[in-house]
Amino acid sequence: MPVEIDIDHVAKLARLDLTAEEKERLRAQLGLILEYAAKVGEAAGADVPPSAYAIPRANVLRPDEPVPSLSREEVLANAPEREADRFKVPPIAEVG
Amino acid sequence: MGEDFETVIGLECHVELSTRTKMFCGCRNEFGAPPNTNVCPVCLGLPGSLPVPNERAIEYIVRIGLALDCEILRYSLFHRKNYFYPDMPKNFQISQYDLPICVKGHLDVQVDGQTHRVGITRVHMEEDTGKTTHAGASGRIAQAEYALIDYNRAGVPLVEVVSEPDIRSPEVARAYFNELRSTLEALDVSDVRMEEGSLRCDANISVRPAGSPEYGTKVEIKNLNSVRSLERALKYEQERQVAALRTGEKLVQETRHFDEGTGTTHTLRSKEEAFDYRYFPEPDLPPLEPDTEWVEKIRGALPELPAARRARFERELGLAPRQTTLVGASKATADFLEEAIDLGAPAAAVANWMTQDLSGLLNKARIELPESKVTPQHIADLIRLVEESTISVTAAKQVLEEAFETGKPIEEIVETRGLRQVTDTSALEAWVVEAIAENPEPVEQFRAGKDGAINFLVGQVMKKSRGAANVRTVQELLRAKLSGS
Numbered sequence: 001m002p003v004e005i006d007i008d009h010v011a012k013l014a015r016l017d018l019t020a021e022e023k024e025r026l027r028a029q030l031g032l033i034l035e036y037a038a039k040v041g042e043a044a045g046a047d048v049p050p051s052a053y054a055i056p057r058a059n060v061l062r063p064d065e066p067v068p069s070l071s072r073e074e075v076l077a078n079a080p081e082r083e084a085d086r087f088k089v090p091p092i093a094e095v096g
Numbered sequence: 097m098g099e100d101f102e103t104v105i106g107l108e109c110h111v112e113l114s115t116r117t118k119m120f121c122g123c124r125n126e127f128g129a130p131p132n133t134n135v136c137p138v139c140l141g142l143p144g145s146l147p148v149p150n151e152r153a154i155e156y157i158v159r160i161g162l163a164l165d166c167e168i169l170r171y172s173l174f175h176r177k178n179y180f181y182p183d184m185p186k187n188f189q190i191s192q193y194d195l196p197i198c199v200k201g202h203l204d205v206q207v208d209g210q211t212h213r214v215g216i217t218r219v220h221m222e223e224d225t226g227k228t229t230h231a232g233a234s235g236r237i238a239q240a241e242y243a244l245i246d247y248n249r250a251g252v253p254l255v256e257v258v259s260e261p262d263i264r265s266p267e268v269a270r271a272y273f274n275e276l277r278s279t280l281e282a283l284d285v286s287d288v289r290m291e292e293g294s295l296r297c298d299a300n301i302s303v304r305p306a307g308s309p310e311y312g313t314k315v316e317i318k319n320l321n322s323v324r325s326l327e328r329a330l331k332y333e334q335e336r337q338v339a340a341l342r343t344g345e346k347l348v349q350e351t352r353h354f355d356e357g358t359g360t361t362h363t364l365r366s367k368e369e370a371f372d373y374r375y376f377p378e379p380d381l382p383p384l385e386p387d388t389e390w391v392e393k394i395r396g397a398l399p400e401l402p403a404a405r406r407a408r409f410e411r412e413l414g415l416a417p418r419q420t421t422l423v424g425a426s427k428a429t430a431d432f433l434e435e436a437i438d439l440g441a442p443a444a445a446v447a448n449w450m451t452q453d454l455s456g457l458l459n460k461a462r463i464e465l466p467e468s469k470v471t472p473q474h475i476a477d478l479i480r481l482v483e484e485s486t487i488s489v490t491a492a493k494q495v496l497e498e499a500f501e502t503g504k505p506i507e508e509i510v511e512t513r514g515l516r517q518v519t520d521t522s523a524l525e526a527w528v529v530e531a532i533a534e535n536p537e538p539v540e541q542f543r544a545g546k547d548g549a550i551n552f553l554v555g556q557v558m559k560k561s562r563g564a565a566n567v568r569t570v571q572e573l574l575r576a577k578l579s580g581s
Contacts, residue, residue, distance in 0.1 A: 013372055015180055052173070052377030058385040064115050064152035067122030067136075075135045075247070083231075085131040086244040089182045092228070 105263035118251040120147030131246035141186025153253035161198025183225035196220035215260030266330035413443035435472035469503030477506035
């Protein structure tokens with residue numbers, strides 16, 4: 001059962017500027033992925049509740065104890081740009 | 097505002113928890129650290145990093161939920177809230193969506209002796225975002241040339257408390273916010289410092305014709321940095337919306353920014369296009385399933401909450417409701433009262449000094465009690481000296497002013513300023529004789545039977561003594577002199 005994808009909406013949410021050819025290709029690929037995932041629904045019986053997790057675990061917590069952070073140089077190593085001790089990014093017009 | 101309109105307000109408050117570490121990693125949770133020094137692969141969302149929730153943060157949010165009479169859900173999930181904004185390096189914020197930890201609570205607040213119950217829709221757990229500084233010539237967001245980011249705050253445990261749209265006036269909104277703040281303070285789960293951003297608040301407000309079952313067009317107000325701003329912004333927005341409805345202007349659902357300088361709000365961004373955050377369950381975080389025993393243990397360990405404490409002040413200390421509202425407004429003021437009482441001062445006297453003279457000095461200096469130099473010891477000493485007639489009430493007021501300025505001990509101020517009351521008759525007699533000689537008219541009036549004329553003479557003697565004379569002794573001496581000679 002093919003799944004219909006609104007590729008323009010998905011591209012907009014992902015901030016991707018796609019060509020017509022890319023849109024077509026990705027629409028098909030994403031459709032196949034969703035179709036594949038939908039098989040899980042077919043396999044699960046009515047007695048299996050939907051879950052986002054493959055392993056039944058809960059309450060995995062850690063104590064409130066500090067551990068060392070990265071050095072500032074390591075933190076900033078992947079920054080596209082930096083100014084002194086902070087990440088430098090393009091101006092932000094809209095608040096998210 | 098007109099009788100024919102009703103205001104509908106709901107508040108969303110964000111609370112940074114005072115845990116030692118962040119929500120999902122062991123980086124330190126501290127305000128004011130050098131930029132980007134409390135950051136690790138989990139904060140940055142680097143591939144392979146795995147978030148693990150902070151046990152104490154979960155305990156704190158359960159504490160908050162229980163204090164607000166919420167139901168603690170037995171099954172709760174973390175979700176990813178996806179958005180493109182550089183304050184989170186991973187392009188999403190871990191939050192909660194349809195299964196928050198706490199739901200359906202309420203908080204009762206008092207305004208002018210009336211109780212208002214404000215429903216709590218939900219209390220959920222999320223992580224705070226990094227701190228963005230807009231740089232450029234003007235410093236305003238719209239004209240910024242670039243932005244600088246410090247990720248120390250990214251990942252700090254953040255609790256959001258969402259109220260029902262049950263609030264009907266800016267005054268009740270303020271009371272709700274204050275009560276929430278003092279409750280959080282009593283729970284010892286947050287620093288609740290608005291100026292440091294550990295307590296923040298956004299307000300939703302709409303107006304509708306009185307009696308209308310439907311809500312009006314809602315506006316969200318941001319940038320409310322103080323309780324005063326919250327109330328001012330709501331009052332302004334209430335009037336703006338009523339004026340618009342009266343003139344038939346169409347209101348739009350939008351986010352507005354409060355400008356403290358002008359006391360007005362202006363459009364921040366249009367909400368025409370609803371945000372699609374594509375919430376989905378955070379695959380790295382298994383569900384939370386708090387068991388009953390643990391929740392009940394936390395409930396059993398809850399401290400006395402502000403409302404209960406105020407009720408106790410009324411019941412056990414005999415304070416008036418108006419006084420307990422003021423004295424019980426924050427943990428700091430309530431602690432102050434109890435400490436002064438422990439030092440031997442009568443409750444009523446402490447409450448009087450706190451709600452009158454001390455409160456006046458604080459208002460004038462625009463500071464809160466914990467920031468002032470006055471201690472419970474000062475108030476207890478002041479009260480004792482007045483009760484022992486060592487100083488007059490008038491002098492005590494002056495002493496308190498100096499203690500407020502300098503923080504010096506009460507006895508020291510009394511000694512240096514020579515405010516110890518003079519009850520020694522011989523010292524007073526000279527002033528009494530002088531006052532009689534200098535004011536023949538009131539003396540005549542008094543002798544002619546006008547008893548009230550003595551008050552003027554008493555005032556003259558008090559002036560000569562610079563407030564140090566005991567009023568009763570002065571009166572007795574004057575009467576003796578005037579009827580004797």
